[in-house]
């Protein structure tokens with residue numbers, strides 16, 4: 001086995017997911033298991049496709065976990081960069097099918113593919129670094145990959161910001177997601193070094209429910225095509241998002257370079273939420289802040305989660321029912337000249353930090369380092385995230401509780417066809 005890996009497949013799988021296998025009508029019998037590995041039927045049912053027009057992990061219904069990594073490139077030549085992308089493609093194909101990567105640490109042995117997706121993105125530093133055209137690619141940098149402006153309230157930590165290339169691994173099992181990034185980091189160690197990472201999770205939702213974020217609100221209700229009123233769980237089971245919405249909002253088209261067609265631009269923001277502060281506020285105030293009901297997720301003044309936002313509705317005193325600075329009003333397309341993004345956010349929880357204030361009321365103790373790992377995909381960040389967030393960063397009521405402390409911008413190229421690799425069209429442009 002290449003790399004001396006002792007694992008040829010994820011053995012022991014039946015023991016790990018026996019309940020699931022039973023639900024599929026599979027037995028633990030020998031014929032349910034292919035030679036030395038997971039049962040084909042189960043493996044296929046939990047494997048997302050790698051090859052295609054688009055990369056996986058963008059339109060894929062959100063999984064329960066993410067492990068994100070941004071890397072600094074150390075490849076010296078374009079050929080080395082191409083080799084990195086080839087190796088990452090080969091390993092991702094294998095891992096998404098539930099197979100070990102070529103050199104594998106073995107810690108996902110026995111686990112199913114868990115809907116693993118791998119999404120690779122190119123940061124501005126791949127095109128130019130300190131004004132230097134590192135790989136002869138600067139002429140191919142898309143205009144849409146324009147550096148993000150500094151937003152009001154930004155407190156970006158350089159240790160959680162930037163990156164020349166990124167990998168977003170999503171899966172329903174956190175170990176499978178982490179495993180994927182760990183193998184890619186190892187395989188690519190000659191060409192790329194980890195710069196920062198972020199793990200995140202989506203509440204495991206009861207059948208058909210939109211997941212809740214750490215503020216306790218349903219998050220992801222109003223998203224392109226997902227407002228087909230299909231709860232996330234049902235979308236996974238039945239339909240893919242409506243392609244028209246995605247063509248308009250998410251997928252890059254002929255307006256940019258050919259190598260980005262079918263791709264999408266990713267903005268990530270590590271947003272800390274002051275949970276201690278939030279937890280000391282009344283539910284009514286929280287609902288005014290968000291603009292939706294906490295229990296049902298319905299817009300204020302409406303009845304159910306998927307009812308339309310009525311931004312003009314007033315109460316008997318003539319006051320707006322959805323307050324002027326409520327989060328959903330600030331973010332709504334109708335309030336932003338039609339700007340839309342695909343949100344694919346995860347909560348994060350990185351433990352606690354010590355605080356010792358040197359001013360009244362002299363607070364001392366521990367504070368959560370937790371919040372939202374916000375991921376947005378769009379056809380052009382200038383008319384997507386930047387357009388929406390510029391105003392929100394100044395006026396959103398949610399800002400009383402949130403601090404953006406990490407950031408990244410990446411061009412995720414289109415998908416690859418069998419035998420090719422992610423980013424090949426750029427390398428060969």
Ligand code: HEM
Pocket residue numbers: 213215217218219220221222223269271272273290292309327328331332333341343371372374385388389392398402
């Ligand atoms: C910690 C930070 C944030 C939290 C807790 C949060 C939470 C929420 C919640 C609860 C909703 C309503 C339910 C839904 O439609 O999904 C929502 C909607 C939305 N949020 Fe955020 N959000 C955060 C940051 C952001 C940021 C930075 C943006 C940047 C553009 C954004 C854009 C949106 C959009 C576009 C909507 C849909 C608005 C609509 O059309 O109704 N959010 N968010």
